[in-house]
Amino acid sequence: MYFDFANVLVFLLFGIAFVILNVAVLSRLMRPTIRQPDKDTAYECGEPVIGSSWVRYDMRFYTVALIFIVFDVEVAFLYPWALVFKGLKNAGAPGGGMFVFIEMLVFVAILVVGFLYVWVRGDLEWVKSMPESQSGQGSGSGGTGERAKQRDAAPTARS
Amino acid sequence: MIPLAESATDPSLAHAFERSLEGIRESVALFLPEAVLTGAICLLIVLDLLMPKRQSRFLMFVALAAVVGAGALIFFMRSTINQPLFNGLIVIDTFASFLHIVLLLGAAIVIALSYVYRDFENRRMGEYYAIMLASLLGMFLMASANDLLMFVIGVELVSIPSYILVVYTKEDRAATEAGLKYVLYGSFASGVMIYGLSLLYGLTGSTNLADVSRFIVGNLDSFTVAVASLMAFAGFAFKISAVPFHWWAPDVYQGAPTPITAFLAVASKAAGFALLIRFLDAAVAGAGESAFHWLNAIAVFAALTMTVGNLAALWQENMKRLLAYSSIAHAGYMLMGLVAIGSSSAAMGGHQVVAFYLVAYLFMTLGAFVCVVAVYNLTGVESMSGYRGLGRRSPMLAFSMTIFLVSLIGLPPTAGFAGKFQLFAAAINSGYLWLAVIGGINTAISCYYYLRVMKVMYLDEPAVEPSSPAFVLDAQGLRWFAGVLVAAVLLVGIMVDLVARVTQHLIIVTG
Numbered sequence: 093m094y095f096d097f098a099n100v101l102v103f104l105l106f107g108i109a110f111v112i113l114n115v116a117v118l119s120r121l122m123r124p125t126i127r128q129p130d131k132d133t134a135y136e137c138g139e140p141v142i143g144s145s146w147v148r149y150d151m152r153f154y155t156v157a158l159i160f161i162v163f164d165v166e167v168a169f170l171y172p173w174a175l176v177f178k179g180l181k182n183a184g185a186p187g188g189g190m191f192v193f194i195e196m197l198v199f200v201a202i203l204v205v206g207f208l209y210v211w212v213r214g215d216l217e218w219v220k221s222m223p224e225s226q227s228g229q230g231s232g233s234g235g236t237g238e239r240a241k242q243r244d245a246a247p248t249a250r251s
Numbered sequence: 252m253i254p255l256a257e258s259a260t261d262p263s264l265a266h267a268f269e270r271s272l273e274g275i276r277e278s279v280a281l282f283l284p285e286a287v288l289t290g291a292i293c294l295l296i297v298l299d300l301l302m303p304k305r306q307s308r309f310l311m312f313v314a315l316a317a318v319v320g321a322g323a324l325i326f327f328m329r330s331t332i333n334q335p336l337f338n339g340l341i342v343i344d345t346f347a348s349f350l351h352i353v354l355l356l357g358a359a360i361v362i363a364l365s366y367v368y369r370d371f372e373n374r375r376m377g378e379y380y381a382i383m384l385a386s387l388l389g390m391f392l393m394a395s396a397n398d399l400l401m402f403v404i405g406v407e408l409v410s411i412p413s414y415i416l417v418v419y420t421k422e423d424r425a426a427t428e429a430g431l432k433y434v435l436y437g438s439f440a441s442g443v444m445i446y447g448l449s450l451l452y453g454l455t456g457s458t459n460l461a462d463v464s465r466f467i468v469g470n471l472d473s474f475t476v477a478v479a480s481l482m483a484f485a486g487f488a489f490k491i492s493a494v495p496f497h498w499w500a501p502d503v504y505q506g507a508p509t510p511i512t513a514f515l516a517v518a519s520k521a522a523g524f525a526l527l528i529r530f531l532d533a534a535v536a537g538a539g540e541s542a543f544h545w546l547n548a549i550a551v552f553a554a555l556t557m558t559v560g561n562l563a564a565l566w567q568e569n570m571k572r573l574l575a576y577s578s579i580a581h582a583g584y585m586l587m588g589l590v591a592i593g594s595s596s597a598a599m600g601g602h603q604v605v606a607f608y609l610v611a612y613l614f615m616t617l618g619a620f621v622c623v624v625a626v627y628n629l630t631g632v633e634s635m636s637g638y639r640g641l642g643r644r645s646p647m648l649a650f651s652m653t654i655f656l657v658s659l660i661g662l663p664p665t666a667g668f669a670g671k672f673q674l675f676a677a678a679i680n681s682g683y684l685w686l687a688v689i690g691g692i693n694t695a696i697s698c699y700y701y702l703r704v705m706k707v708m709y710l711d712e713p714a715v716e717p718s719s720p721a722f723v724l725d726a727q728g729l730r731w732f733a734g735v736l737v738a739a740v741l742l743v744g745i746m747v748d749l750v751a752r753v754t755q756h757l758i759i760v761t762g
Contacts, residue, residue, distance in 0.1 A: 176268075179268075180268070180272075191272070191276055192272070201293075202289070202293060205293045205296050205297060206296075208296075208297065208300065209296055209300065212300045213300070
């Protein structure tokens with residue numbers, strides 16, 4: 093077993109040596125050296141660079157990414173389930189189909205709670221100015237905006 | 252594993268699939284307490300969305316009802332059951348049920364404490380309780396985990412909500428800093444743990460703890476097994492804040508809202524110990540003599556943990572930071588009890604004495620945090636200066652704090668003494684006299700900083716003039732809250748048999 097790993101090690105060493113030889117030694121010896129300021133800028137698909145690359149991203153990107161992952165994973169669980177469900181029905185499990193069906197309903201229901209949460213809190217509204225988007229104003233279920241405003245009134249900081 | 256697509260065509264596979272489904276179906280009924288918690292989490296989130304913010308603090312009663320309901324279900328359904336559930340993914344045994352009750356007790360006290368905590372006023376509390384219950388659910392899984400996958404799911408389900416809870420007062424810079432540190436340390440520790448567990452899976456070809464146990468017991472001297480187990484230990488040690496994975500604890504305990512600090516110090520630690528005990532029980536308990544160097548390693552970790560915790564606590568001026576180091580030290584004492592994990596004596600086995608100590612630790616630590624919350628609510632101070640002259644400003648609070656500190660030192664007639672006595676006895680019975688001596692020296696060191704708090708409370712001049720109206724601190728309900736915990740600490744201390752009779756019958760089922 094350890095001998096198998098020795099193969100990997102040899103392969104790895106050859107790989108590292110190959111890269112170092114080509115990039116750091118051969119290429120350095122053969123290439124012409126012409127310095128230009130443009131060459132030191134960040135690569136933005138060949139366009140002139142606009143602004144610094146150290147920018148802050150809008151928090152909403154993270155929220156959307158999180159919601160996406162949750163529902164992406166949900167689908168990833170649904171597919172194998174659907175496959176098994178079909179086989180289960182064919183195998184004629186006594187009442188088994190119903191049990192498995194209800195299990196998945198519970199799973200989806202829990203995810204729906206999460207969906208309701210982001211919906212009511214206004215995280216699905218994109219076109220808004222920053223402070224309002226945090227408070228979830230006008231999230232479609234009348235009257236939440238007022239409550240949301242109260243909710244985010246800044247509490248006193250700890251002394 | 253069953254190739255799922257073929258289960259329809261191959262009758263034997265279909266049969267195996269049927270059996271595993273049957274196992275799940277039978278387990279669901281016994282999984283009801285966890286289902287109650289899950290339902291409560293969803294209900295709390297929905298109710299929180301429907302309720303105005305001012306009333307959301309009353310959702311505490313929903314959370315409390317869920318905790319009480321789950322406790323009642325465990326008591327009546329599971330307290331005598333010893334069997335694996337969900338085809339061996341988790342196991343319900345008396346050890347798990349006992350830990351579940353302990354966790355629920357801790358959670359109930361923390362939930363009530365959150366209700367009165369000053370910084371949580373005018374805040375949306377429904378989701379706070381939902382997140383806390385989610386963390387509690389993870390602790391439940393940790394306490395009954397019987398599969399390496401469940402180890403990971405349990406730890407993550409505890410950790411991720413804990414990160415959020417620590418930064419729940421998100422405009423507080425100390426809390427956000429603590430939260431960031433907690434996330435970084437936590438993800439690193441669970442990463443190392445998962446790597447260790449995956450090595451164990453690679454070695455055994457199974458994630459089931461019974462299979463892993465069989466392999467480890469047969470290969471205790473193997474270098475790979477030792478490395479994999481040490482890596483897994485990093486995750487457990489992070490949860491119980493044992494040296495050298497304790498660095499996060501002081502900062503996080505100090506920065507987090509105090510009820511969360513209490514939750515981390517008690518519930519999270521209890522769950523971490525449950526997981527560690529399950530792992531050690533699987534690895535060492537059946538191995539007898541050949542496991543001695545594993546126990547030696549535990550003993551060294553125990554000695555280091557208590558010494559570092561106690562020495563660092565000597566200089567602390569912030570009460571929460573002091574209690575953080577104190578909780579590190581107590582993790583060391585409990586690790587000391589774990590050297591008896593392979594002991595044949597039922598009464599003095601490692602997991603029995605640690606389970607007993609967890610009960611004592613729960614009451615005295617939560618009690619101390621109740622006093623910290625009371626003082627903070629009234630004065631806004633968490634440092635030692637806020638406790639000056641507390642004996643005159645609020646006699647009952649100072650008295651309660653004194654009892655909790657006496658118990659934390661481990662003096663009779665408190666729960667701390669009863670628990671520590673068993674830990675020391677277990678260590679000595681297992682032949683670790685040197686460890687017990689180190690524990691004794693540490694207890695002597697710890698007297699200094701605990702007694703110093705008492706000195707500040709009773710002998711130092713109050714920070715406020717006795718004539719000023721702010722002199723008298725009326726802790727109101729919190730006074731009685733602390734009083735109940737004082738009664739619990741004394742009761743456990745005096746009527747040791749009461750708890751010991753339960754803990755001595757704890758058994759661990761693997762497989």
